Amino acid sequence: MIRAALFVLAICATPAYAHGTLPGGGGFYSGFAHPFLAIDQFLLTFALGMTIGNAHRTVVPQAALCLMAAALAGMWLASAGIFLPAAGYVVLAVSAVLGIGLAATIRVPGSVATATAIATGLLAGIGTDVPPATGGAVPAFAAYLAQAGVVSALFLIAMNAAALSAAMTHPVLAVARRVIGSWVAAIAVMVLALQLTG
Amino acid sequence: MHVTPRFPVILAALLLSSTPALAHTGSELGGLVSGFMHPITGLDHVVAMVAVGLWGGILGGSLLWQLPVLFPLVMALAGAAGAAGIPLPGVETGIAFSGIVLGLMVLAAAQPSRRAALALVGAFAVFHGHAHGAELPEAANPLVFAIGFVVATGLLHLAGIGIGMLGQWPAGKIVVRAAGAAIALTGGAFLTGMA
Numbered sequence: 456m457i458r459a460a461l462f463v464l465a466i467c468a469t470p471a472y473a474h475g476t477l478p479g480g481g482g483f484y485s486g487f488a489h490p491f492l493a494i495d496q497f498l499l500t501f502a503l504g505m506t507i508g509n510a511h512r513t514v515v516p517q518a519a520l521c522l523m524a525a526a527l528a529g530m531w532l533a534s535a536g537i538f539l540p541a542a543g544y545v546v547l548a549v550s551a552v553l554g555i556g557l558a559a560t561i562r563v564p565g566s567v568a569t570a571t572a573i574a575t576g577l578l579a580g581i582g583t584d585v586p587p588a589t590g591g592a593v594p595a596f597a598a599y600l601a602q603a604g605v606v607s608a609l610f611l612i613a614m615n616a617a618a619l620s621a622a623m624t625h626p627v628l629a630v631a632r633r634v635i636g637s638w639v640a641a642i643a644v645m646v647l648a649l650q651l652t653g
Numbered sequence: 654m655h656v657t658p659r660f661p662v663i664l665a666a667l668l669l670s671s672t673p674a675l676a677h678t679g680s681e682l683g684g685l686v687s688g689f690m691h692p693i694t695g696l697d698h699v700v701a702m703v704a705v706g707l708w709g710g711i712l713g714g715s716l717l718w719q720l721p722v723l724f725p726l727v728m729a730l731a732g733a734a735g736a737a738g739i740p741l742p743g744v745e746t747g748i749a750f751s752g753i754v755l756g757l758m759v760l761a762a763a764q765p766s767r768r769a770a771l772a773l774v775g776a777f778a779v780f781h782g783h784a785h786g787a788e789l790p791e792a793a794n795p796l797v798f799a800i801g802f803v804v805a806t807g808l809l810h811l812a813g814i815g816i817g818m819l820g821q822w823p824a825g826k827i828v829v830r831a832a833g834a835a836i837a838l839t840g841g842a843f844l845t846g847m848a
Contacts, residue, residue: 630718637723641803646795
């Protein structure tokens with residue numbers, strides 16, 4: 456009986472589609488994956504999260520909202536054909552500054568954290584090549600889902616880093632935060648120099 | 654389910670003839686691994702990085718973290734110069750000297766002033782950074798390569814700090830000093846071309 460069942464199952468088998476069965480899910484996932492795959496944006500968002508996590512507790516929700524709103528604004532600007540010149544350099548330069556700030560354990564004031572979150576969101580949004588929701592080649596629904604994916608990923612990266620940074624209250628962990636900051640700064644400075652001279 | 658005697662044979666044949674499933678073969682991962690392996694596969698780099706952590710462990714206090722924080726920052730600036738093609742004479746000699754000097758510092762459990770210790774480690778970071786930076790332009794993705802080697806460098810420092818922690822026990826002190834001697838000898842071997 457089992458053999459017969461296995462035989463029937465074997466001849467009726469169809470290819471397994473593990474990805475993309477949910478309509479629109481692919482668009483969301485594609486947008487969600489972007490901030491993780493664009494390593495420079497990941498580095499900047501991570502450094503932002505670590506910085507705001509080290510700031511006053513009230514700064515975090517405000518900065519998170521600004522990050523998401525600015526990312527959406529950045530994507531809309533990009534879809535309107537407005538790009539920031541030398542955005543790649545700015546991403547690395549801001550990452551380097553945030554890294555040095557972390558290494559020096561500078562607790563940024565709320566206004567600076569908010570401004571940095573807006574800058575990060577704009578840079579990430581403009582740098583994300585999400586097609587405009589025109590209803591043309593890409594249906595509006597799929598484009599909105601992709602934008603939602605980008606914003607969700609940025610939020611998750613920044614908030615995870617912020618939570619990690621805020622939890623580093625033990626002296627040893629505070630040292631680890633400094634070390635991570637120095638790593639971020641080192642990576643950003645070297646690649647920035649390479650891009651500027653290359 | 655009844656399993657026939659041939660089932661293990663078939664399973665073994667399938668396992669032996671299987672090929673790896675390569676679902677993701679992005680160059681980013683390759684670049685990350687390549688960057689990570691760069692400091693680890695060079696013994697001259699390894700001994701110096703471990704020596705920085707070891708010496709930090711001996712010096713203690715704020716220098717325990719200041720040396721590993723200073724090193725990548727200075728290394729980045731020198732790496733930028735290397736990536737930009739700015740020449741630095743005697744890079745390999747400087748790297749070999751870093752092993753000798755830092756190894757001797759560990760061996761002697763030297764306790765110079767904070768500024769002297771930072772200046773010495775910072776000076777040696779210039780040579781290591783320049784050597785790494787010169788490799789950057791050849792990397793497919795310089796950013797992930799840089800992430801790999803900065804993280805590897807930091808982990809080597811951490812390994813040194815870990816060994817340095819053994820110094821809290823009398824027998825551990827001997828291990829730490831022996832490690833310092835081994836590092837100095839390795840640096841000497843590189844300087845004289847024996848390694």
